[in-house]
Amino acid sequence: MPLLPRVLAFVLAACAAVAQAFSHAEDAKSAPIGVFDSGLGGLTVLERLLDVDQADNATGLYGPDGVPDLARESFVYLGDQANMPYGDYSAEGKSDYLRELILKDAKFLLATNFYRSAEERVPGGRKRRVKIIVIACNTATAWGLADVRRHLESVGDGTKVVGVIEAGVRATLDQILGASAGGARKGVSPFAVGVMATPGTIASGAYARTIRAELAARGVTAEVPVLNQGCAGLADAVETGSPDADAIASSNLVALVERHRDSGSKVPIRAIILGCTHYPFVLGALNRTLAELRAKGAPLSEDFRFVDPAYYTAAECHRILRESGRLSATAQRDASMAFLSVANPELPAACLTADGQLTRAFKYGRSVGSDAVTTKPVPFTRARFGDEVFANIGRLLPRTAALLSRQP
Numbered sequence: 001m002p003l004l005p006r007v008l009a010f011v012l013a014a015c016a017a018v019a020q021a022f023s024h025a026e027d028a029k030s031a032p033i034g035v036f037d038s039g040l041g042g043l044t045v046l047e048r049l050l051d052v053d054q055a056d057n058a059t060g061l062y063g064p065d066g067v068p069d070l071a072r073e074s075f076v077y078l079g080d081q082a083n084m085p086y087g088d089y090s091a092e093g094k095s096d097y098l099r100e101l102i103l104k105d106a107k108f109l110l111a112t113n114f115y116r117s118a119e120e121r122v123p124g125g126r127k128r129r130v131k132i133i134v135i136a137c138n139t140a141t142a143w144g145l146a147d148v149r150r151h152l153e154s155v156g157d158g159t160k161v162v163g164v165i166e167a168g169v170r171a172t173l174d175q176i177l178g179a180s181a182g183g184a185r186k187g188v189s190p191f192a193v194g195v196m197a198t199p200g201t202i203a204s205g206a207y208a209r210t211i212r213a214e215l216a217a218r219g220v221t222a223e224v225p226v227l228n229q230g231c232a233g234l235a236d237a238v239e240t241g242s243p244d245a246d247a248i249a250s251s252n253l254v255a256l257v258e259r260h261r262d263s264g265s266k267v268p269i270r271a272i273i274l275g276c277t278h279y280p281f282v283l284g285a286l287n288r289t290l291a292e293l294r295a296k297g298a299p300l301s302e303d304f305r306f307v308d309p310a311y312y313t314a315a316e317c318h319r320i321l322r323e324s325g326r327l328s329a330t331a332q333r334d335a336s337m338a339f340l341s342v343a344n345p346e347l348p349a350a351c352l353t354a355d356g357q358l359t360r361a362f363k364y365g366r367s368v369g370s371d372a373v374t375t376k377p378v379p380f381t382r383a384r385f386g387d388e389v390f391a392n393i394g395r396l397l398p399r400t401a402a403l404l405s406r407q408p
């Protein structure tokens, strides 16, 4: 590019970044909390953001007071449904494209406009920029947390990002080793930790790496086996309300436990991290299968538990907002908004399925660096879901269901 256009492009990019930043501390306090996932799984994290209670709201001191810590906050939720499953991109050799999608999700939450419908060509809706980003997706945390963090640093107004993986690992090790600082436990009997996650999250190695780092930070030198289970198809089955979801969850749990037993290890599994935000929806099936495995003498400790990173993630979000002086002072939960992405209906017919979604070949065939608008986040509408899926949300996530049903 010749020098002048290059300078202009730089100036424009700098202006865009400045326009995105908060100019007043008060704006940053009253702005919403941004949450994103590849689909509906992140709603399991939103539910914890709606009910986390670790502090006294009046004094700010640690300890629950019966009032949710984030009761005065509003939220912007994005489910990038048109581009999911995120967990399949790495196997398709498209991890870079996934990273681009994740950065786009974050930029959408930071933007102040949105497409009001799939047909709209220029985004005509207005929304507020978020003051913190919660990546409510393990796959997106594994592949994109560092990129989002770098982007926010380049904007430079103190907006932070929280992922689910560190939270999940800390939750697990706090429960096994105790939560006190340092946490080096002399005499802790040997244990193994399982991770059920998307194939993409497992392929990233993020959980195994974070577990090792966190064990080292706590002074645990003993070898802790990490049992990885990539659960192909499970997030998608949950998202679409497939009747196969429970069976897929159970067979993956059995596979993880039996592989450990077949290795000849006598070390009991003390926890399995639900390393995908869609999996709490199949916790019932997982608990039933666990009881069967236990009855057959599987190597599970007495105090075994499934760990959902969501609560720790919500607690971390609250802590960051409090420490950065960004907790909202006014009640505004009803100002929350939710968006789901859809395929751009103007794409050539060959890229779309009969029901208007991206074909698998097109979805995983795209490459980085294109300006083409292949999907658009549009306002969440109840009509997009089968009754079964929405009933599930209502059963498991009552606060979230109430918030969603107030969407226009």
Ligand code: DGL
Pocket (backbone or CB within 6 Å): 037, 038, 039, 041, 042, 084, 085, 086, 087, 088, 136, 137, 138, 139, 140, 198, 201, 235, 236, 275, 276, 277, 278
């Ligand atoms: N819910 C996402 C996670 O936590 C993944 C689902 C997907 O594969 O898109 O990893």
